[in-house]
Amino acid sequence: MSQSGAFITAVLDWANDQGIGFKDIASLGNKAVLSETDFMQAWADDPDTNVILGYLEGVDDGREFIDDAREVTQDTPAVVVKSGRTEAGAQAASSHTGTIAGSEAAYEAGFKQAGVVRAENVQELFDFARALDGLPMPDSEDVAVITNAGGPGVMATDAVGDSRLSMASFEDDTIDALQGSMPDEANVYNPVDVIGDAEIDRFRTAIDTVLADEHVGCALVLSAPTAVIDYTELSGVITALQEKHNKPVVTCLMGGERTEQATDVLGDAGIPNYFDPARAIGSLDALAVQREVESRDYQAPTAFDVDRDAARDILEDAADRGATRLGVEAMDLLDAYGIPTPTGDVVDSPDAARRVARDIEGDVVMKIVSPDILHKSDIGGVKVGVETDAVADAYEDLITRATNYQPDATILGIQVQEMVDVDAGTETILGMNRDPQFGPLLLFGLGGIFVEILEDTSVRVAPVSEREAGDMIDDLDSAPLLRGARGRDPADEAAITEAIQRLSQLVTDFPAILELDVNPLLATGDSATALDVQLTIDPDEL
CATH class of the missing domain: 3.30.1490.20 (ATP-grasp fold, A domain)
Structure with a gap:
């Protein structure tokens, strides 16, 4: 599906040369009658549709998109490339949260919560689609690389470091088996370098041994052209071993014309071949994303016992005196929703x-x-x-x-x-900015004076469940600081998670709240306390 008709015609012309077929194609246009969610729901019920692809310029109702798409993506992968990734939605924002959580952050969070695999460009769109269409789901995010070329093997390792994947640590039996079958010059640790004079049998032994390792969830077989290797024969070996072990394998058989027949053999088995090791690893990363999506146990947001009437009175009193920006005088608003304050x-x-x-x-x-x-x-x-x-x-x-x-x-x-002794805990920020498509965006991250310098934050569309609130903590690079790194006392993650959920309920209950910052939210070993608050309201929404 595409919001650009021109993009469809270009893709059809290109896909014909690539041997890629489509069951259905929909030009969404201005979505006057049917939207992207309508098509996703229809294709999810279609047993002949394996992967849904989309080019989107925007969604009209972000919350509806999340709720509908997450039901689809539990069984049918959806890969979307979105254009228009600008900061226009954040330019007019006046709070920390508004500045950081702009329109692009809304789509990033919305796609993540919907279980959509996001591609950054058209190449990734089809790279990911090929992998998701033809390969089994990995059992883990641990990848093995088998190569006859040291340089490309290092490139693949770097690409793993840039992804959610990890280089697999082999079992002792695997290392012993490789040492017994490989020449002394070979590297039997990950990445496995069978060196440039490797013939088919050495490749077969290495791939078979590595895929048998329980620590390996997926693999990349990488080869540069040599006089002793036949790519077509190697592709037959790879397809047979993937079928034997039922683990996803992608290939990077580098070269030109000599790769064409091998690519066809691999393609018939659903195994994509890429020239660039980074593209191959990116496709395995997409599989890992989909694996996480399919394993999710969605929860309904917790409905806390709050004093909604008291909160409404505070907001209405502000509106009556013509105030649109509130500060510490609104601390009772947090109290009404059970967020601790001094x-x-x-x-x-x-x-x-x-x-x-x-x-x-x-x-x-x-x-x-x-x-x-x-x-x-x-x-x-x-x-x-x-x-x-x-x-x-x-x-x-x-x-x-x-x-x-x-x-x-x-x-x-x-x-x-x-x-309150701020040195007794870690200063974090908890905030909200209302996006025109997705509604209230929650933001959590390192707070105090560091929020705009480090920008280590996580964003979700409210309302959020307990799991989603916990994921916001997990997303942070600074999460170890909250968990006791370098001898620090660990923060009460349950208290932080509850504060996130309670704020989620507040901003969902009151659309009049346009922006809100709790900065800092002091996280200590037994509490998460709001020390300051600023918010902007729209009196017409009360």
């Missing part, structure tokens, strides 16, 4: 500040509350470690600073809050 309150007098401080054990933090002053610390609008006896004076000082800085600013009061 003890405290927003007050409008020195006496009220003193009363709140007396109920808090230890020193307090005090912040200006004003929708017109976003960067409060820049003007000295935050005081840390204020003793109870000094709270009233600190209140007056903060109000003076705010009015001197911006006389026409709306001052809602001062937040008095318990002090």
Whole structure:
């Protein structure tokens, strides 16, 4: 299926030369009547359709696409290339989350949640399709490389490092068997280099031995042309051994005209041949993606017991006073949905500040509350470690600073809050940006001052299940920091996961919330606590 008719005509012309056939082709056009999900559902029910391919420029209803496509992709692989990958959707965003989670991130997250295998270009579209059409699913993501050429073998190893795959670690029996059958100059570890003088029997022995290893989930057989190897004969060996072991094998028989007959033999057995080792590994990676998709156990999002009426009152009060941007004065919004926050309150007098401080054990933090002053610390609008006896004076000082800085600013009061030791945990960010196609996009990652520098974040379309919330943690390069790397105390992942789900429920319940940042969400060994919040609302949606 394609949103471009011209693309279809070009593909048909090219595919005819490549010997690639299609059961059905649909030109989606402007999707006035039928959409991509309609065709996906129809083809999923068709026993003669093995793989669905798509060229898309956009989807109209992202949530519907995810829900419908994930049912299809459990049994029928779908590979999609999407054009228009720009940051236009993020340019107008004003929050950290809005800047990072732009339109491209929405499609990336949506396709992932839908179980769609994403191709970056037309070449990948058909590379992946060939592998998904003809090869069995791997038992693991551990790949073996068997080669007669050292350089291309290293290239293949590099490509594995860039993918979700891993180089398989052979069993001792496999290494012993290879050492007993290969010349001394050969490399019997992965990648297995049978060296350039290898004839068919040496290749056969190496491939058979490696595929028999339980640690090997899939394999790449790679060969440069030599005087002693016949590609057509080698292709027959490869097809027979794949059938024997029922493990996916792709090939990289490098060369020109001498590869043509071998490619036909391999193709008849559903084994794709590629000139570039990276393309071959990419196709095995697509198989690994589909394997993960088919093994998913989809869960419904958890419905937490929350105070939706209290949350609505907070948002409506803001709308009534004409506010579209809220800060710490909206901390009670998080409380209403069960996201932990420090003890405290927003007050409008020195006496009220003193009363709140007396109920808090230890020193307090005090912040200006004003929708017109976003960067409060820049003007000295935050005081840390204020003793109870000094709270009233600190209140007056903060109000003076705010009015001197911006006389026409709306001052809602001062937040008095318990002090939290940020060094006792890891600062993370939890946020949401509302995408026009997919709706609320959740973002989680390393927070504090590092969010825009490191950009180590994960995005999902809300609502999310417990598993999907946990996957957002797994996605992070910095996940080891949350799990106790370098002697750090591990964070409470269950608390983080629950906070993600609760925010997911909040932004799903209230479409009026356009953007929201909890930064930082402090993750400690026993909690995940929101220390600050900013959000943008659309009063017309309330």
